Amino acid sequence: MKRALLGxxxxxxxxxxxxxxxxxMLVASEGTGAGHxxxxxxxxxxxxxxxxRAFEEAGRPxxxxxxxRGSEGRLILCDLExxxxxxxxxxxxxxxxxxxxxxxxxxxxAARNMATV
Amino acid sequence: xxxxxxxxxxxxxxxxxxxxxxxPERFAALSRDLASQGAHAxxxxxxxxxxxxFPESPELRSLFLSARTLDLERRRRRxxxxxxxxxxxxxxxxxxxxxxxxxxxxxxxxxxxEAGEDPQARLALARVKLxxxxxxxxxxxxxxxLSLLEGIGEGEGAGALRLLAELAADVGAWRAAHLYVARWRxxxxxxxxxxxxxxxxxxxxxxxxxxxPSAIRRATASRRAGGAEAGLAPGxxxxxxxxxxxxxxxxxxxxxxxxxxxxxxxxxxxxxxIAETGMRTIVRVGLGDPTSVVVGGPSSAVLVGFGxxxxxxxxxxxxxxxxxxxxxxxxxxxxxANA
Numbered sequence: 241m242k243r244a245l246l247g248x249x250x251x252x253x254x255x256x257x258x259x260x261x262x263x264x265m266l267v268a269s270e271g272t273g274a275g276h277x278x279x280x281x282x283x284x285x286x287x288x289x290x291x292x293r294a295f296e297e298a299g300r301p302x303x304x305x306x307x308x309r310g311s312e313g314r315l316i317l318c319d320l321e322x323x324x325x326x327x328x329x330x331x332x333x334x335x336x337x338x339x340x341x342x343x344x345x346x347x348x349x350a351a352r353n354m355a356t357v
Numbered sequence: 358x359x360x361x362x363x364x365x366x367x368x369x370x371x372x373x374x375x376x377x378x379x380x381p382e383r384f385a386a387l388s389r390d391l392a393s394q395g396a397h398a399x400x401x402x403x404x405x406x407x408x409x410x411f412p413e414s415p416e417l418r419s420l421f422l423s424a425r426t427l428d429l430e431r432r433r434r435r436x437x438x439x440x441x442x443x444x445x446x447x448x449x450x451x452x453x454x455x456x457x458x459x460x461x462x463x464x465x466x467x468x469x470x471e472a473g474e475d476p477q478a479r480l481a482l483a484r485v486k487l488x489x490x491x492x493x494x495x496x497x498x499x500x501x502x503l504s505l506l507e508g509i510g511e512g513e514g515a516g517a518l519r520l521l522a523e524l525a526a527d528v529g530a531w532r533a534a535h536l537y538v539a540r541w542r543x544x545x546x547x548x549x550x551x552x553x554x555x556x557x558x559x560x561x562x563x564x565x566x567x568x569x570p571s572a573i574r575r576a577t578a579s580r581r582a583g584g585a586e587a588g589l590a591p592g593x594x595x596x597x598x599x600x601x602x603x604x605x606x607x608x609x610x611x612x613x614x615x616x617x618x619x620x621x622x623x624x625x626x627x628x629x630x631i632a633e634t635g636m637r638t639i640v641r642v643g644l645g646d647p648t649s650v651v652v653g654g655p656s657s658a659v660l661v662g663f664g665x666x667x668x669x670x671x672x673x674x675x676x677x678x679x680x681x682x683x684x685x686x687x688x689x690x691x692x693x694a695n696a
């Protein structure tokens with residue numbers, strides 16, 4: 241899990257990468273700066289819960305990813321079934337972000353499978 | 358009533374014609390006929406029915422008003438002078454129902470000048486101020502209504518508390534709304550409107566809440582900004598035509614913002630919720646001014662673009678399509694400034 245998060249942290253502009261449970265409990269995190277990981281985890285969990293509820297109410301499939309953009313940066317959230325990955329990126333960030341997120345998701349899914357075996 | 362056979366025959370023929378083909382003209386003719394024969398209550402009822410079905414007809418509107426006014430006046434005469442307060446309150450309600458704010462205001466102001474601190478007079482005037490507040494978005498009217506309503510004691514019934522609770526909920530003063538609705542329910546525990554409002558407010562428990570006067574001022578400013586909504590239509594149309602966008606709408610978002618818009622441009626509740634929660638999350642995480650939210654999966658996604666005039670909300674066929682339409686969503690609410 242740590243390696244997956246460190247891989248994300250190495251991408252230009254990534255300030256925080258974390259994994260938290262659906263309820264917003266922080267599992268692991270890398271990086272600091274723009275916000276406290278616990279706070280990001282809690283706020284992101286609330287947003288995802290509201291989005292899931294809204295999608296369900298409208299009869300739409302469960303949302304898998306969310307990108308929230310502001311004038312100072314971006315928060316990317318990926319569903320990990322029971323948990324989620326959050327990546328906080330500064331305004332000037334980017335680079336290989338998409339492939340790094342995909343790699344981190346694969347690693348986290350593998351780590352999770354190993355943990356449940 | 359001493360009506361002759363010819364009148365009865367004519368009246369039945371007119372009723373049959375109305376049942377076969379209801380037009381504003383037929384409603385008006387039959388109502389006038391009834392009034393001319395002294396059947397004022399029937400004339401008022403028919404005019405009311407006609408006005409409800411054809412609210413655009415000026416003739417039915419005027420007949421409805423005059424028939425109801427005559428009916429009220431007769432009841433007042435029967436009840437004597439003490440019933441003047443109730444008569445004025447009814448008359449104000451009548452003018453408001455007919456959309457005549459000026460007439461409602463004249464009656465209510467006159468009654469307050471006459472009766473001073475009479476709670477019924479204050480309540481009637483507060484109703485007029487609130488109707489004007491909703492129509493013109495002038496904060497002064499909302500604040501005057503607040504001051505009138507706050508001066509009415511609970512011993513005068515639940516009317517004032519109901520208006521206060523509704524006003525507070527409308528402008529996003531959640532804490533005040535909770536308090537007023539609790540007091541309203543204490544006076545009228547089985548009132549379904551109070552129960553419904555309390556249930557609606559439960560969703561906002563714990564949210565930041567300005568005091569009621571500040572919320573009125575803030576909501577007024579937000580609604581005025583939303584007044585440019587009509588000008589958003591071309592931008593939304595372009596967004597709706599983008600590849601993978603299923604439909605687009607405009608939402609006024611923010612704490613204490615205007616109540617949900619109705620009509621062709623208004624989004625569904627679930628879409629508005631995503632826009633509002635997304636906006637709050639962006640601000641609280643410290644990402645600066647909200648720009649956009651894309652949330653969903655490969656087969657369904659929601660895109661929200663934020664701008665000074667609210668949010669453009671679009672339902673898309675998938676996450677990728679939503680990302681591609683992001684620039685159009687921003688353009689729809691910023692006129693290209695942020696896109």
